Amino acid sequence: MIIAPSLLAADHACFGKGAERAAKAGADWLHLDIMDGHFVENISFGPQVVKAVRPYAKNLFFDVHLMCSRPEILLEPFAKAGADEMIIHVELDKQVEPLIWKIKQLGKKVGLAVNPPTPISLVQPYLDKIDLRRVMPVNPGFGGQEFIHEMLPKIQQAEAWRREKKLAYRISVDGGINNQTAAECARAGADTFVAGTSLFGQRNLKAAIAKMRKEVHAKDPALADLMV
Numbered sequence: 001m002i003i004a005p006s007l008l009a010a011d012h013a014c015f016g017k018g019a020e021r022a023a024k025a026g027a028d029w030l031h032l033d034i035m036d037g038h039f040v041e042n043i044s045f046g047p048q049v050v051k052a053v054r055p056y057a058k059n060l061f062f063d064v065h066l067m068c069s070r071p072e073i074l075l076e077p078f079a080k081a082g083a084d085e086m087i088i089h090v091e092l093d094k095q096v097e098p099l100i101w102k103i104k105q106l107g108k109k110v111g112l113a114v115n116p117p118t119p120i121s122l123v124q125p126y127l128d129k130i131d132l133r134r135v136m137p138v139n140p141g142f143g144g145q146e147f148i149h150e151m152l153p154k155i156q157q158a159e160a161w162r163r164e165k166k167l168a169y170r171i172s173v174d175g176g177i178n179n180q181t182a183a184e185c186a187r188a189g190a191d192t193f194v195a196g197t198s199l200f201g202q203r204n205l206k207a208a209i210a211k212m213r214k215e216v217h218a219k220d221p222a223l224a225d226l227m228v
Contacts, residue, residue, distance in 0.1 A: 003199075003212055007019060007030060019057040025209050027209055030062055031194045032065065038069040040067045046077075051082060065194075071088050075102050079103075084108060086108055087134055096126060097129075112130045112132070115139060133169050133170070133171050135173050136151070137152075137176050137177070146176055171192065172192035172193070173185045173194065175194070186216040
């Protein structure tokens with residue numbers, strides 16, 4: 001079970017300190033939302049910010065989510081800036097396969113996200129080519145949104161395909177994730193949890209991460225007992 005605090009929810013004046021705080025608090029990954037003002041309405045940050053933040057969290061896996069209309073122009077800059085994995089959206093249609101191969105050529109892991117209105121069936125042709133399958137339980141673009149429970153069957157379907165096809169991609173959820181919704185997603189088959197406000201909004205981030213980790217392991221009582 002991977003817990004990935006989202007830097008977008010940290011203090012925007014101190015992104016480096018936010019990354020360092022996540023690393024010291026026991027996070028597994030650091031999630032970085034890249035928004036271009038076109039694919040989504042909001043604008044976040046670019047490769048230079050990721051490069052500047054990287055030294056503050058040297059041991060964290062950087063999960064870079066490209067909510068962008070033209071990710072092809074950003075792949076190499078983010079790879080050089082310190083991304084370990086880059087997530088693109090299945091809504092990019094014919095761009096998806098060449099983007100997947102480009103990310104792999106850069107030596108990075110690749111993920112594929114799907115927005116709430118998009119049929120999950122669109123990801124099927126790519127399941128054996130990706131390292132992570134991301135379900136968006138909110139419409140992307142802004143933090144602090146309410147979890148859309150109707151997305152849980154998409155997680156269940158992703159898990160069913162993974163099991164049936166004997167694949168190894170991770171199943172990630174990103175948006176509206178708190179202790180309760182993370183536990184629901186874990187029961188549905190998710191194993192990677194991106195959380196912004198519910199983690200960075202806590203005074204004691206280490207305790208918040210530990211609590212979420214315990215909740216997502218609770219689907220297996222034996223594992224939950226080990227987290228105490």
